[in-house]
Amino acid sequence: MTPEQASARAALMLIGRLVRLRGLTVEEAVTAVAQRRRRETGPHTDLVIAEAHAVMAEALAPVRAMLEAFRPMAQAATAAMAELARAMRPVAQQATAARRDRPAWATPYGPPPRRRAKHTPRTMPR
Template sequence: MTPEQASARAALLLIHRLIRHHGLTYEEAVTAVTQRRRGEDGPHTHLVLAEATAVLREAMEPLRTFAAALRPAAEAAARAMAALTAALRTTPATTPARPDRPAWATPYGPPPRRRRQSRKEAARVR
């Protein structure tokens, strides 16, 4: 849906709601929505803003209910993550403060170097 189509559908929705909830005629509702879109003042432009606010409130109600239901789980998860972070920040007493070798070194020494084969040796292997 393009922005123009969305704007037209929103205007039709507001016109329908103005007719149904405020008893305006079709022409009065269309005029009020058009005036509000142009930024003009008219006898019914305040009703357009009231209906737009009501539409948004109705659309957001399921999201508010979902967020309220999710809040305890999110708070519990936040507490668990804070406890995990605190546990990971403390260093256990069993770990030595300074290891006997650098962190990148292994106890087995460097990896063995691969010897390059000559062409004759490679041909024999195949």
């Protein structure tokens, strides 16, 4: 579905809802939706906005219910992660202290290997 098709479908849905739920005639509903799409104000554009909000609220109701159901789990996970972070803090401090026993430029692997010049055997002059 293209964006234009989706927009047309949404307009038709809003028109139907305005006729069915708000008592507008088809002509009034079409005019109000067209005015709102052109960002104009008319006698019924506030109803278009209200219906659009109602449609979104109906569509998002299941998502809100799911988020509310997950809220206790998210709070428990947050508490568990905070407790884990508190438990790991001393270990991290020890690891940081252990790294300070050598200069910052030194690595635990020693100096980098030196490059060896490749020796090519000399050939005898002819």
